[in-house]
Structure formats: structure tokens, C-alpha cells
Amino acid sequence: MAELSCHASMMTTSKDAPPREDLAKGLWRQNPVLVHLLGLCPTLAVTNSVANSVVMGVATFFVLVGSSFLVSTVRRWIPNEIRIASYILIIATFVTVAEFGLQALVPDIYKALGPFVALIVVNCIILGRQEAFAGRNPVGRSVLDAVGMGAGFMLALLIMGSVREVLGSGTFLSVSLFGPRYEPWVIFVLPPGGFFTLAFVLLAVAWHKQRQTARARARATDEAVLVERVA
Amino acid sequence: MSAPSLLVSASPHLGAGDSTPTIMWNVVASLLPIVAVAAWFFGPSALLVTAAATAAAVATERVLGHRGTLGDGSAVITGLLLGLTLPAGLPLWMAVVGGVFGIAIGKLLFGGLGQNVFNPALLGRAFLQASFPVAMTTWPVPAAAGTWWALRGDNFAFPFTSPRVVDALTSASPLGRMKFEQQPTALLDLVLGTTTGSLGETSGLLILLCGGYLALRNYLNWRIPASIFATVAVLAGGLHQLDPRYPGALFMLFSGGLMLGAMYMATDLVTSPVTNRGCWVFGAGVGLLVVVIRIWGGLAEGVMYAILIMNALVPYLNRWTQPRVFGARPVEPAT
Numbered sequence A: 001m002a003e004l005s006c007h008a009s010m011m012t013t014s015k016d017a018p019p020r021e022d023l024a025k026g027l028w029r030q031n032p033v034l035v036h037l038l039g040l041c042p043t044l045a046v047t048n049s050v051a052n053s054v055v056m057g058v059a060t061f062f063v064l065v066g067s068s069f070l071v072s073t074v075r076r077w078i079p080n081e082i083r084i085a086s087y088i089l090i091i092a093t094f095v096t097v098a099e100f101g102l103q104a105l106v107p108d109i110y111k112a113l114g115p116f117v118a119l120i121v122v123n124c125i126i127l128g129r130q131e132a133f134a135g136r137n138p139v140g141r142s143v144l145d146a147v148g149m150g151a152g153f154m155l156a157l158l159i160m161g162s163v164r165e166v167l168g169s170g171t172f173l174s175v176s177l178f179g180p181r182y183e184p185w186v187i188f189v190l191p192p193g194g195f196f197t198l199a200f201v202l203l204a205v206a207w208h209k210q211r212q213t214a215r216a217r218a219r220a221t222d223e224a225v226l227v228e229r230v231a
Numbered sequence B: 001m002s003a004p005s006l007l008v009s010a011s012p013h014l015g016a017g018d019s020t021p022t023i024m025w026n027v028v029a030s031l032l033p034i035v036a037v038a039a040w041f042f043g044p045s046a047l048l049v050t051a052a053a054t055a056a057a058v059a060t061e062r063v064l065g066h067r068g069t070l071g072d073g074s075a076v077i078t079g080l081l082l083g084l085t086l087p088a089g090l091p092l093w094m095a096v097v098g099g100v101f102g103i104a105i106g107k108l109l110f111g112g113l114g115q116n117v118f119n120p121a122l123l124g125r126a127f128l129q130a131s132f133p134v135a136m137t138t139w140p141v142p143a144a145a146g147t148w149w150a151l152r153g154d155n156f157a158f159p160f161t162s163p164r165v166v167d168a169l170t171s172a173s174p175l176g177r178m179k180f181e182q183q184p185t186a187l188l189d190l191v192l193g194t195t196t197g198s199l200g201e202t203s204g205l206l207i208l209l210c211g212g213y214l215a216l217r218n219y220l221n222w223r224i225p226a227s228i229f230a231t232v233a234v235l236a237g238g239l240h241q242l243d244p245r246y247p248g249a250l251f252m253l254f255s256g257g258l259m260l261g262a263m264y265m266a267t268d269l270v271t272s273p274v275t276n277r278g279c280w281v282f283g284a285g286v287g288l289l290v291v292v293i294r295i296w297g298g299l300a301e302g303v304m305y306a307i308l309i310m311n312a313l314v315p316y317l318n319r320w321t322q323p324r325v326f327g328a329r330p331v332e333p334a335t
Helices: A002-011 A019-024 A040-045 A050-077 A080-105 A107-116 A118-122 A124-132 A139-169 A191-230 B020-042 B044-064 B074-084 B092-104 B120-131 B174-181 B187-192 B204-216 B223-242 B249-254 B258-265 B276-296 B303-320
Strands: none
Touching: A019 A139, A040 A107, A040 A118, A040 A139, A040 A191, A050 A080, A050 A107, A050 A118, A050 A124, A050 A139, A080 A107, A080 A118, A080 A124, A107 A118, A118 A124, A124 A139, A139 A191, B020 B044, B020 B074, B020 B204, B020 B258, B044 B074, B044 B092, B044 B120, B074 B092, B074 B120, B074 B258, B092 B120, B120 B303, B187 B204, B187 B249, B204 B258, B223 B249, B223 B258, B223 B276, B249 B258, B249 B276, B258 B276, B258 B303, B276 B303
């Protein structure tokens, strides 16, 4: 919970942000996995194939959007003292729906995901969005925010799942990529491979950001020099 | 290694002739006889695998490391040691992957020589073992390929493809035979090295000699191998007395990678404790883990994981065994 409250201020955007920003921030600039490092448990545990990642991403997306919508709708009637319990109850309802849905639609993948579908209840991203955003913003903005964050989570899972399935099994969505003689790097479908992949993805994101910052700084310096010369 | 911000204490200073490169190149020299014997037993395959691992390690250090760190020879040691832990028939591209991983992830990511927590060669091997379990446990029989010149496996498999099954005789390692088939191997074969196994885990006697040279020059702390051997001998001997189904002490000492691991990997100057008392504890921990993994674990061989696990404990051992300053009274830690 301490983790949530410290993130809460960071993840709230100002009241007058354009709706486009509510939607877009979750995809990249405030990506829940790649930037805030939330929801790492499913990110590491179920991304050993693309199919598992996509199904997990869709289930979480559904729960996040549903709960954000409901929490935002009823936010005026939830007493502040029991808001977390109320949020969890709402989230758990949607998780139960998602669980039965997956069990009926994709039973094989449901089995492969194991307990991680039920564990969506305690996914930090979802509770974090209720606490930081949906609990204090109108319905429209809350849904946009949830869609952005859910899509960002799906994107991160898709990246992880693609790297791990391509290297670890030589396939993409179970379609063989390199022919029968490819030697799979078994470690990438095992738990250590999840940690390695996440580390390298985060490394790439950090490297990209560093370059962006350096470029922005260089541009600012150039402009300052230009202004000085003109003056 | 980048220039550390070193605080030099007051004089007098005593100059020692040994520098990091001196020690490292001495270790390299002492490894060469072991490589030569591996080549004697496993033919050109041994040289190819070792050369590929070493070249990959050196190239990675050159490309990703700080300038001028190649000369200290540590990358060459990592490459040679990694090569010696691989089976002779391993495709060369896998050996290259291991070398790159060991240096890049195992060493440079931590900050280069002196900063790494785990032994880079063992980390490279652990990665290969987890990635390519079948290729890493296909052991060719030494000197059974007909001519010395024959390759002992599909060394030249195209990168990222599985090795083809080659007409070379393979068999389980002595430890695997003991564990899964209850078939012991003659002790003389183990000591001389005429058994299956990784390139450098065959001749126990030669490794003892080469490591003994380093111990005499004080380039490795003899307390670590002594402690490992003593722990393994006592535990294995005791268990053998209790139940003769368990392998005896001599078999445990001379089989698998124990000799190479105890002499060259556990004694890595960077990843072993700095205090002598810490070295005794470190060695005892490695010995205990080796026996536990070999006898009760699912794997036949446990030296690699034993050393890596103890590597992780080295900072604690250092703090725990820190000698008291002479004359100083112990200070109660602030609570």
C-alpha cells in the first residue's frame, strides 16, 4: 500500500490535461510496466509464449477498464475509510467474470496461466489506477486512462512474450520461424529467462530515454546559443 | 577496470613484484598444460571449443570493456576456464555464446574486473547449461573416435541450429553413471583422466599439479581447495560408511568438475573471500553443497551451482570474518 500511495501523486495528471493525454500516457511515457515497474509478477510469470501474454493482457485490460468505469461511477458514494476494500471488491467481481470467460473460451491457455488469472485481483496496476485516478476523476477520463494503461500493460507483455517465444521456442504464436533445425534457447521459456528479458527490455527503454534527454538538452543549448547571438 | 578512486594510506609502502597482469598471465600459463591434455584426449575438438570460448571472451572484453583491460589477461582466463568446462562435441557457436555471456553479463555489467559478484566463466556455463541442456550433457568418450584427428561431435554446426548426431562414441559421465546406474568408475581412470566428461574435468592429477604451482606462488589461497577437499572427503566418506551405496570419498574428489572447480573457479581472486577465515568457511560451504547436490539433488554434478551460490555469500563472509583491529575493543553495533 505504501508503494501505491507514493506512486499515486506521480501518476495523476493535472485536471486540465487533454483527453488525448489521458489515453496516451499509459502507452509509453507512464507505461505501468516499463516505467513504473508495476505488475511485474504476471509480466515475469506468464510471458513464456505470445498466446499466454496476449490472453493475460486482454484479461487484465478488461478488468482494469471495467473496474475504472465502475469505481469512477460510484466514487461519490464510497466512504474514504473503506475505499480500498470497496475497490478490491469491484476488481474481484470483474476478475471472476474474466476467469469464467477464459475458462469457457480458451481452456488450454486458462490452464497454462494457472493461478495468475485469479491473481489479477492484486495486480498493483489496477488498484493503483483506482486509487490514483478513477477514484477522483470523472467517468470519461477514468475510462480513457484505464484503456491507455491496459494497452500499455498489453504492449509490455507482448514485447516480453515475443522475445521469449522467438528465442526460447523458435516460434511466434506457435508458428515455426526458423525451421526444424533451430536450437531453442530453453532458458528463455524458464523463469530466469523472464528476468533476463525484462532486464534487457528495461535497459533498452532506459537507453532510449537517456538519448532523448541528451538530445533535448543539446537542442536547448543550441537555442540558448542562438538567442545569445541574436541578442 | 576503470581507475578506482583509491585512498592511499600513509607511508611506508612496500612494493610487491606481483601485479594483476603478472598473476593473471601466470594462471593462464598454468592452464595451458590442462588444455594440452584435453587436446590429447579429445583431439582437435578440444582445441576448437577452448579457442572459440576464449576468442569470444576476449572479443567481448575488447568491444564492451574499458580500453586497455585486455592486457590484464582476465578475459583470457575466463575464456579458457569456460572452454574447459564444456564437452568436446559442443557446437562452436554455443561456446561463443557462453563466452560472450560470461564476460558481458557476468563481468562487464557489474563494472569489470574486481567488481563482479559471480565467477564469469561459471556464469557463462550456467547460461549454456540452462539454454542447451542436451548439447551440454553429451559427453564424447576420449580416444574412442578411431583417429586423433576426428571431431568428437558436430563442432561446426551452423549458428543457431542444433548439432547433428555425429558418429562419435558418447556415454554418461562417471558421476551420471554412478548416480543413475550405480556403476562406479575405476579410480585410476579418474585420476589420469581417461574418462568422459568436460574438457577440463578429466585429469584430476594434472589439475592438482597445475593448481599446486599457483598455490606455491601464492596466486591462489590454498585454504579454499583444502577446505573443499576436506569437507567433501569427510562428508562423502561418512555417508559411504553409513550406506555403501553412496560413492566413496576418493570417487567424489576425483570425478566431475570438482578438481577444476576447487583449484581454479572457487579460488578466483575477485569472487572469493579476502580473509583466511572466510576462505575456510567458503570452501566448507562449497564442499557441503557439492555433496548435497550430487547425492540428493536431481543433477549428477553440482560443483558449478555450489560455487555460484557461495559466490553470492562472499560479501557476508567478508563482513562476518573481518579481523578485529589490534587493541580495539569490540563496539556494540548501534541498534
